[in-house]
Amino acid sequence: MNEQQFRALCIPATCTVREALDTMERTAKNILLVLDSKGRLRRTLSDGDLRRAMLAHAPESAFIATLPGQAPVTMTEQEPVALALALMDKHLIDHVPVVDAAGRPVDIVMRRELSQRIWLSSPHLGEEETAFVEDAFRTNWIAPLGPHVDGFERELAAYAGVGHAAALSSGTAAIHLGLLLLGVQPGDTVFCSSLTFVGSCNPILYCGARPVFIDSEPGSWNMSPQALERAFEWARRENRLPRCVILVNLYGQSADMDALLPICERYGVPVLEDAAESLGATYKGRASGSFGRIGIYSFNGNKIITTSGGGMLVSDDPDLVVRARKLATQAREPAPHYEHAEVGFNYRMSNVLAGIGRGQLKVLDQRVERRRQVFEIYRQALSEVGEVQWMPEPVGMRSTRWLTCMLMQGADAAQRRDHVLRSLERHSIEARPVWKPMHLQPLFRGAEYFPHAERRRRVGAPVRCGPVPAFGLQHGGRTAGSRDRPPAARPAARGGPGCGCCLGARCRSSRWTSHWAWRPGGPRSGCASTSTCRRSSRGWRSSPARGARSARPPAWCCGAWTGRCGPTSACPNSASLPAAWCWAAWSPRRSC
Numbered sequence: 028m029n030e031q032q033f034r035a036l037c038i039p040a041t042c043t044v045r046e047a048l049d050t051m052e053r054t055a056k057n058i059l060l061v062l063d064s065k066g067r068l069r070r071t072l073s074d075g076d077l078r079r080a081m082l083a084h085a086p087e088s089a090f091i092a093t094l095p096g097q098a099p100v101t102m103t104e105q106e107p108v109a110l111a112l113a114l115m116d117k118h119l120i121d122h123v124p125v126v127d128a129a130g131r132p133v134d135i136v137m138r139r140e141l142s143q144r145i146w147l148s149s150p151h152l153g154e155e156e157t158a159f160v161e162d163a164f165r166t167n168w169i170a171p172l173g174p175h176v177d178g179f180e181r182e183l184a185a186y187a188g189v190g191h192a193a194a195l196s197s198g199t200a201a202i203h204l205g206l207l208l209l210g211v212q213p214g215d216t217v218f219c220s221s222l223t224f225v226g227s228c229n230p231i232l233y234c235g236a237r238p239v240f241i242d243s244e245p246g247s248w249n250m251s252p253q254a255l256e257r258a259f260e261w262a263r264r265e266n267r268l269p270r271c272v273i274l275v276n277l278y279g280q281s282a283d284m285d286a287l288l289p290i291c292e293r294y295g296v297p298v299l300e301d302a303a304e305s306l307g308a309t310y311k312g313r314a315s316g317s318f319g320r321i322g323i324y325s326f327n328g329n330k331i332i333t334t335s336g337g338g339m340l341v342s343d344d345p346d347l348v349v350r351a352r353k354l355a356t357q358a359r360e361p362a363p364h365y366e367h368a369e370v371g372f373n374y375r376m377s378n379v380l381a382g383i384g385r386g387q388l389k390v391l392d393q394r395v396e397r398r399r400q401v402f403e404i405y406r407q408a409l410s411e412v413g414e415v416q417w418m419p420e421p422v423g424m425r426s427t428r429w430l431t432c433m434l435m436q437g438a439d440a441a442q443r444r445d446h447v448l449r450s451l452e453r454h455s456i457e458a459r460p461v462w463k464p465m466h467l468q469p470l471f472r473g474a475e476y477f478p479h480a481e482r483r484r485r486v487g488a489p490v491r492c493g494p495v496p497a498f499g500l501q502h503g504g505r506t507a508g509s510r511d512r513p514p515a516a517r518p519a520a521r522g523g524p525g526c527g528c529c530l531g532a533r534c535r536s537s538r539w540t541s542h543w544a545w546r547p548g549g550p551r552s553g554c555a556s557t558s559t560c561r562r563s564s565r566g567w568r569s570s571p572a573r574g575a576r577s578a579r580p581p582a583w584c585c586g587a588w589t590g591r592c593g594p595t596s597a598c599p600n601s602a603s604l605p606a607a608w609c610w611a612a613w614s615p616r617r618s619c
Contacts, residue, residue: 045087067130070096111136148329149456152508173378187314189341191348194376198303198325198338203230205299205321220275221464240466242479249282251479258477269376276305277431281315307395307427332387334380342449395427402428
């Protein structure tokens with residue numbers, strides 16, 4: 028129900044019975060909202076109320092205000108939909124008006140709508156899937172292998188234009204195996220898009236590696252080439268070149284491959300293309316998922332085609348795919364007995380689910396066309412709404428529009444977003460905010476992050492991911508996590524006093540160094556965490572500072588921003604500091 032349709036349900040109390048009958052027939056909702064002279068809800072008028080009035084021989088010229096009635100049952104905008112359903116059951120009604128603080132109606136919750144929920148991305152099954160599944164049961168191929176697994180791999184590889192494919196239990200499993208195949212080991216660095224689902228980067232942690240998150244660019248909402256370039260420059264200086272780059276294609280749209288792939292090739296780093304959300308999309312005529320050394324797809328229940336749960340790893344390198352299949356079946360060796368020489372996983376797809384996938388793949392192009400139509404319906408219906416930007420589709424890219432996404436702009440964008448989400452939920456339409464970026468997630472506290480636009484900090488330095496988004500984006504970043512560790516558990520900086528401060532002419536900062544500032548009184552008398560500094564200083568600054576002058580001397584927060592080394596004379600009250608001092612360098616620094 029749009030605004031115009033809702034307003035058509037509102038009638039003044041001076042309306043006649045005849046006019047109310049005509050309005051109800053025209054709107055076909057079996058309910059009208061009767062307003063007083065100030066626009067406040069006076070009562071509701073149902074088709075039953077009008078029938079009773081006619082049976083009581085009320086003239087058609089009678090005003091609605093003269094008909095018997097009672098105070099309406101209402102709810103406020105902030106109250107949950109569950110309350111509306113409870114009110115309907117309690118009062119034996121099929122509608123609950125939503126009113127603002129002044130009592131004016133702004134919406135109406137209908138029982139019929141609540142029983143017909145529109146999901147964000149629901150699966151669609153047809154006859155083809157049933158035929159393949161029945162064949163699997165009839166031939167007793169139920170195990171995680173069989174003809175439908177082989178057929179699904181061949182057909183998907185042919186659709187994507189790649190040489191080989193391995194059907195797996197999930198897209199996350201495919202990323203995990205992909206990282207292992209590319210040689211990712213504990214302690215390695217892996218670059219990954221920040222704006223994505225956590226399934227893209229959880230496998231980095233499975234491998235014991237360290238994620239570095241790359242921001243999106245506004246042209247495609249995918250990985251920013253500028254941020255990726257700066258991340259590589261930083262990694263080269265720090266001798267931390269990534270083992271691979273996980274390049275995510277977001278919400279059904281490919282990233283800008285012509286800009287991103289040459290950067291990775293220049294540094295000799297392979298790309299793992301996460302096309303979990305973009306099966307069916309193309310970039311300059313080439314299928315999404317076919318650009319990386321390894322590509323992955325997901326067939327989760329909400330994807331554009333589904334196998335209930337499943338994924339696929341694809342590559343033009345046959346040796347990689349053969350090894351992926353081995354690792355996915357517990358890494359069993361080719362021996363007559365069960366022989367295992369390395370760790371394996373139970374990641375293979377079953378023959379039954381592969382049968383569903385084969386049937387779904389036959390209608391993939393139809394699914395893409397329908398999703399694109401849905402996107403256009405929303406875009407046109409909301410074309411007159413101001414400060415709304417739809418997810419762009421750059422020239423040369425063809426998105427599947429897996430999900431219809433828009434960006435609200437303006438000072439009150441967050442409030443408007445929440446209002447839209449509540450309004451849609453009242454009409455049983457599922458909607459959510461876009462992915463919360465990974466560098467803002469508590470799970471990845473302390474991970475480096477490179478934004479699309481340069482901030483005012485040391486050139487090429489990453490933002491440290493803290494638990495509070497405002498700090499992570501605006502204040503140069505903090506190494507989060509040290510507040511959660513006892514002092515003894517925090518690693519010491521090489522050359523320092525063992526407390527996390529970086530001291531001496533040559534020093535190597537630990538992972539936690541940038542979370543600490545120096546207190547006067549000697550090298551063993553204390554380090555203060557930034558939480559202490561914040562309490563004792565006038566607050567953090569949005570640009571590099573040489574020290575925040577304390578409101579409660581003699582505690583100082585000296586140089587916690589820049590990552591440079593300098594003499595203690597650069598800090599206030601420098602007489603209390605050692606002869607040389609390292610300015611909270613980003614880890615891991617090889618030397619000052």
